[in-house]
Amino acid sequence: MGASIRTIATPEDLTAEIRYRPSIAAQRLVRARDMTCRFLGCDHPAEYADLDHTVPYGRPGGLTHPGNIATLCRKHHLLKTFWVGEGGWSELQLDDGTIVWTSPSGLKHRAPPGSRIYFPNWDPTTPLPDTPTPVTEPTPGRDLRMPTRRRTRAQQRAATIAAERRRNHEDRLAQCTAPF
Numbered sequence: 651m652g653a654s655i656r657t658i659a660t661p662e663d664l665t666a667e668i669r670y671r672p673s674i675a676a677q678r679l680v681r682a683r684d685m686t687c688r689f690l691g692c693d694h695p696a697e698y699a700d701l702d703h704t705v706p707y708g709r710p711g712g713l714t715h716p717g718n719i720a721t722l723c724r725k726h727h728l729l730k731t732f733w734v735g736e737g738g739w740s741e742l743q744l745d746d747g748t749i750v751w752t753s754p755s756g757l758k759h760r761a762p763p764g765s766r767i768y769f770p771n772w773d774p775t776t777p778l779p780d781t782p783t784p785v786t787e788p789t790p791g792r793d794l795r796m797p798t799r800r801r802t803r804a805q806q807r808a809a810t811i812a813a814e815r816r817r818n819h820e821d822r823l824a825q826c827t828a829p830f
């Protein structure tokens with residue numbers, strides 16, 4: 651059996667979508683263009699990375715379109731989601747897919763998508779279409795949340811000890827009632 655071949659949409663075929671989740675065609679284009687997580691120096695494969703709106707969906711310019719979407723691994727997606735704004739990182743996506751990251755100290759770093767380096771003959775330039783940002787209601791639970799413990803470490807330890815005591819107690823009871 652040969653490998654299955656998937657075609658990738660040309661950037662001009664893709665318009666801004668009036669929804670948060672990009673179409674399969676847009677996802678394929680972004681993953682093929684990016685190749686890896688787009689944070690500086692990260693080589694996490696794009697195939698298994700999150701798709702992040704560079705400008706948050708629904709804000710001015712926050713379109714669901716490859717020109718505003720890039721792959722980030724879960725770790726760097728969390729970093730971006732929780733460490734942006736004043737004193738944090740910020741990013742800007744250029745038409746050719748390059749992301750310009752600004753570090754908390756104000757240094758700018760250019761991160762071209764992997765395909766620019768490995769497939770220089772393919773031009774996945776995806777300028778944002780001149781479409782007004784759709785006005786949408788925020789969908790509850792759609793944003794990435796910082797993972798939290800359901801129990802504190804102390805609660806977890808207490809629960810483990812209680813479960814162990816319960817098992818011991820049940821074992822003793824079973825021994826007492828076992829027929830001789």
Ligand SMILES: [Zn+2]
Nearest residue numbers: 687692723726
């Ligand atoms: Zn990463």
